[in-house]
Amino acid sequence: MNIAIIGLGLIGGSLAKAIKLHTGHKVYAADKNSDVLSAAVDCGAVDAIISDTKQLGIMDVVIVCLYPGDTVDYVKNNAGNFKSGGIVIDTCGIKSDVCCALNDVAAKNGFCFIGAHPMAGSEKSGFSASKADLFDGASFIITPADGSSPAVNLISDLALQIGFGRVVTAAPEYHDKMIALTSQLPHVLACSYVLDADAEHHRGFSGGSFRDVSRVAEINDRLWSELFIENSEPLIEKIDNLINNLSLFKEYISRGDSEKLRCLLASARAKKESIDK
């Protein structure tokens, strides 16, 4: 197949490398930064550069690896350039807004759009941080308008072939609710945590739990501000839940109520154990 990657950041670069490593498909790429494109060709992550959007007409699969707003704009602007019957997927961390905007565009223009979210990342960004094994064992979530089309099967097979551990199919709204908890809240949390005035004096007083809770505070502010605001309703619900639970701990600790505190801690441990099963 001819596969186009639009945007060679952490995700696009890693997908290009994984496709070249695991398959015989030809990888084309576009990026606003010509140095990145050259580097990608030089290291063998990309076979050829897309110099004209008309080339999109020969692509069997186009993987758009841009920020959410840019993704919607790109697909809309190129709606007439995609191959008839070809497949276009995105890689955004939110799905309701993107799928709502693009499912119709695809239907009207004769290509298949499949919302997708490769569930791996890094606190580092850009092509220089990309790697062929970024997705090894990770979930590949898809939120297709039609869950059983040949296009869905083709994309699912491709995901498993390039290293993903499983393909999960979900409604866009369910995806966004779960992602608010599993991915967005840990990022809000890490940032809120490191903003404590004492965090910079941690050396000598910190170990593994400090490292783990603060790791993703090394955040891409443009990307995540967009993701947070476009998913504000589920995310705010999750922030509220967390504040309520923190307040309960605070109440028991300040009252010195060791019995209730132990119960709450034990229920958290039981929850953690059921999570890990």
Place this chain on the structure above:
Amino acid sequence: MNIAIIGLGLIGGSLAKAIKLHTGHKVYAADKNSDVLSAAVDCGAVDAIISDTKQLGIMDVVIVCLYPGDTVDYVKNNAGNFKSGGIVIDTCGIKSDVCCALNDVAAKNGFCFIGAHPMAGSEKSGFSASKADLFDGASFIITPADGSSPAVNLISDLALQIGFGRVVTAAPEYHDKMIALTSQLPHVLACSYVLDADAEHHRGFSGGSFRDVSRVAEINDRLWSELFIENSEPLIEKIDNLINNLSLFKEYISRGDSEKLRCLLASARAKKESIDK
């Protein structure tokens, strides 16, 4: 030297194993569980069992690895049994209350007490989770009443010899304030986080940030409820700071104020970068 370890849990067991691995000292141990003592002797972590508290009189160093309240009781109850001029240290995660209670007892009974906190741990507990390399590269914090005594030098040298990366000397109150942020708050956070009703449905929707923020929710409720309540004032201040920061994120997200949200995220990233330097 003759070194006694009182309590062969995760910390006591790991200290015994590290001392045997790195030094020629003789390790004695006491534990309420005779099976644990037998296992410790069988695997070479301990040379001999303390069957009578009178044996404490031959110990050059006694390392008490019990919960905070039990530690204070143990040292008070055995104040007359320790070797004259000998050294007694604890390993509790809080220091003000413990040191306040025991510095005087030591002075009156002719032994040296040094508050200590080995800054490593695990979400697993008990002797079965202990290991000789648990402390490799970690901080060994001490909060001595007298910062430059021969006893402090001896304990510092021993810590570095058995694998700790550095010895940090602090006032007990400063220790407790920093630990509230670097260790206690991440535990409160992890427990508050997993208590969200959707956490158990995470499979297929979670990656590294979910794993990291929830790891220490596998908590020892008896130990941590004691640590939290005995350090309630600094810990509540840190919980309040976190709730305030979370609320700021919530405000900007719900208003859709991407400019202020990006600024806040960028300041968190800058803080994280300065932390890692």
